[in-house]
Amino acid sequence: MAKLNALLVKKLRHDPAKGKRPVRFPDGDGLYLQIAPGAKGDTKSWLFRYTLHGKSREMGLGPFSDSAPGVTLAEARKRAAGARAKLAEGLDPINDRDAKAEKAKRDAAKASAHTFEAAARALVAAKAPGWRSAKHGAQWLATLEQHAFPVIGHKAVATIDTADVLAVLRPIWSKTPETGSRIRQRIEAVLDDARVQGWRDANLANPALWKGHLSATLPSPKKVRPVEHHPSLPWQEMGPFMVALSEHKGMASKALRFAILTGSRTGAVRFMKWGEIDPATKVWTAPAANMKTKRPHRTPLSAAALALLEEVKPLAKTADDCVFPGARSKRPLSDMALSMLVRGMACDGLGEGEAPRWRDGENRPVVPHGFRASLKGWSLATGYPDQLSELALAHADKDKVRAAYAREDMCEERRPMMDAWALHCGTAPKSASASE
Structure with a gap:
C-alpha cells in the first residue's frame, strides 16, 4: 500500500498522463x-x-478513493478476489455481475x-368469492382508502416498515380506536x-x-377511552x-322509549321494579341503589310513559318483578x-363511510345515554x-353548599315539562295535555 501510494503521489505530481x-x-x-x-x-x-478462454478482459471495480463512499485499496482487493473466485468456478465475472445487476433491476421494477x-386491491379481488357480498369487499377497502392509501398507498409493499404503519395508525388510534384496530388488522393481512x-x-x-410488536408501542384499543360527550x-x-x-x-324498544320519556339513565330503567311506581300520584321513585347520585329520585310520569307501563303490565306478577x-x-x-x-337503527345495512341514519352533529351514531342531552337541549330551547331539567336528569349539584340546602326535588313543578317533552317526542296520546 505504501509503495502504491508513493507511486500515486509521484504520478499526480509529475502528471505524465495528461493528454x-x-x-x-x-x-x-x-x-x-x-x-x-x-x-x-x-x-x-x-x-x-x-484471461478467460484465451481472451483478455478488463473489469472495472469502481472509482479510487482513500475512504468510502469511493473504493479504497482494501475494497478493491476484496472485489478482485471475488472476481477471481468466479473465474475459478469457470464463470465470467463480468457476465455474472451484469446478470445480477439485471436481476436486481427486474426485482426493483417488480417491487415498485x-x-x-x-x-390491497389484489387481495380483495382474490378473496371476493368468500365475501358475504360485493359490498363487503368495498367496505373492507373503505377504511384503507380513507386512512392508509394517502400515507402508504404509493409505497412498494417490499419497503413498508413499522414507521410507515405507525404513520397511518397514530393519528386515529386514540380518536377512534375501533377503526384504528380494524385498519391495523387489514394492513397486516395485505x-x-x-x-x-x-x-x-x-x-x-x-x-x-x-402481539409482541405494536402492542409495545400503542395502547390496547380496549383501554383507549377518548374523552368526549355521548353522541x-x-x-x-x-x-x-x-x-x-x-x-x-321487543322489550328493549319499550325500555328505551320509557328512558327517553323520563330522561332517565338506562340502568335505573332496566332495574326498575313495579313496586317503585305509585299509580295514584303517577310518580316513579327509583331507589338510591339504582341511582348514580346514590339518592332516591322521583320522576313524574307523562301519559305516554304511563301508556308504556300498561303495555308491559300483563307480564307483572309481584311488586318485585322487573x-x-x-x-x-x-x-x-x-x-x-x-x-x-x-x-x-343507526347503522345496520350501511356501508363503511356512510353517515349513520341517527347521528349527532359530528356524524357519530347516537347512543342511549345521549337522549338525556337531547332532553336538556330541548328544555333550554323551549x-x-x-x-x-337538572333535577329531571338527576344531576348532582357540584356546589356542595347549595346542594345541602336545595333538598326539594320539585317533582310536581317538573310535571308540565315532562308532559311537554312527551308531546314533543310525538308519543303522547292526542288527548293528552301538558296540564294533565
Missing part, C-alpha cells in the same frame, strides 16, 4: 489502479484484468409495481398476502403485527326517531340490548328553567 494514454499501476494478481487523462482532470479508478394500494405472493421478503417480520340526537329529530323506535316491538324483564324470567334487560338496538 496521453491511461497509465496503470499494478497491485498484483490482475488488480490495477488506472489514471486516465480528461478535460477536467485525471480520473482514477480500479481495474481487474484477466406492487404498491400497497395495488396489493402485507402477509404480499409475502405469500413473493412481493415481500419472506424473512421480514410483518410490521403491522400486534346525542338533535332534539328537533326526536319525533321521527320515536316513530322509528316504536316499530321495534318492569322491563329480559329474556330470562325475573332478570333485567342487559345494557347491551339497548345499545345494540340503537346502533342497529324556555324551561335550567334547574328543572
Whole structure:
C-alpha cells in the first residue's frame, strides 16, 4: 500500500498522463489502479484484468478513493478476489455481475409495481368469492382508502416498515380506536398476502403485527377511552326517531322509549321494579341503589310513559318483578340490548363511510345515554328553567353548599315539562295535555 501510494503521489505530481494514454499501476494478481487523462482532470479508478478462454478482459471495480463512499485499496482487493473466485468456478465475472445487476433491476421494477394500494386491491379481488357480498369487499377497502392509501398507498409493499404503519395508525388510534384496530388488522393481512405472493421478503417480520410488536408501542384499543360527550340526537329529530323506535316491538324498544320519556339513565330503567311506581300520584321513585347520585329520585310520569307501563303490565306478577324483564324470567334487560338496538337503527345495512341514519352533529351514531342531552337541549330551547331539567336528569349539584340546602326535588313543578317533552317526542296520546 505504501509503495502504491508513493507511486500515486509521484504520478499526480509529475502528471505524465495528461493528454496521453491511461497509465496503470499494478497491485498484483490482475488488480490495477488506472489514471486516465480528461478535460477536467485525471480520473482514477480500479481495474481487474484477466484471461478467460484465451481472451483478455478488463473489469472495472469502481472509482479510487482513500475512504468510502469511493473504493479504497482494501475494497478493491476484496472485489478482485471475488472476481477471481468466479473465474475459478469457470464463470465470467463480468457476465455474472451484469446478470445480477439485471436481476436486481427486474426485482426493483417488480417491487415498485406492487404498491400497497395495488396489493390491497389484489387481495380483495382474490378473496371476493368468500365475501358475504360485493359490498363487503368495498367496505373492507373503505377504511384503507380513507386512512392508509394517502400515507402508504404509493409505497412498494417490499419497503413498508413499522414507521410507515405507525404513520397511518397514530393519528386515529386514540380518536377512534375501533377503526384504528380494524385498519391495523387489514394492513397486516395485505402485507402477509404480499409475502405469500413473493412481493415481500419472506424473512421480514410483518410490521403491522400486534402481539409482541405494536402492542409495545400503542395502547390496547380496549383501554383507549377518548374523552368526549355521548353522541346525542338533535332534539328537533326526536319525533321521527320515536316513530322509528316504536316499530321495534321487543322489550328493549319499550325500555328505551320509557328512558327517553323520563330522561332517565338506562340502568335505573332496566332495574326498575313495579313496586317503585305509585299509580295514584303517577310518580316513579327509583331507589338510591339504582341511582348514580346514590339518592332516591322521583320522576313524574307523562301519559305516554304511563301508556308504556300498561303495555308491559300483563307480564307483572309481584311488586318485585322487573318492569322491563329480559329474556330470562325475573332478570333485567342487559345494557347491551339497548345499545345494540340503537346502533342497529343507526347503522345496520350501511356501508363503511356512510353517515349513520341517527347521528349527532359530528356524524357519530347516537347512543342511549345521549337522549338525556337531547332532553336538556330541548328544555333550554323551549324556555324551561335550567334547574328543572337538572333535577329531571338527576344531576348532582357540584356546589356542595347549595346542594345541602336545595333538598326539594320539585317533582310536581317538573310535571308540565315532562308532559311537554312527551308531546314533543310525538308519543303522547292526542288527548293528552301538558296540564294533565
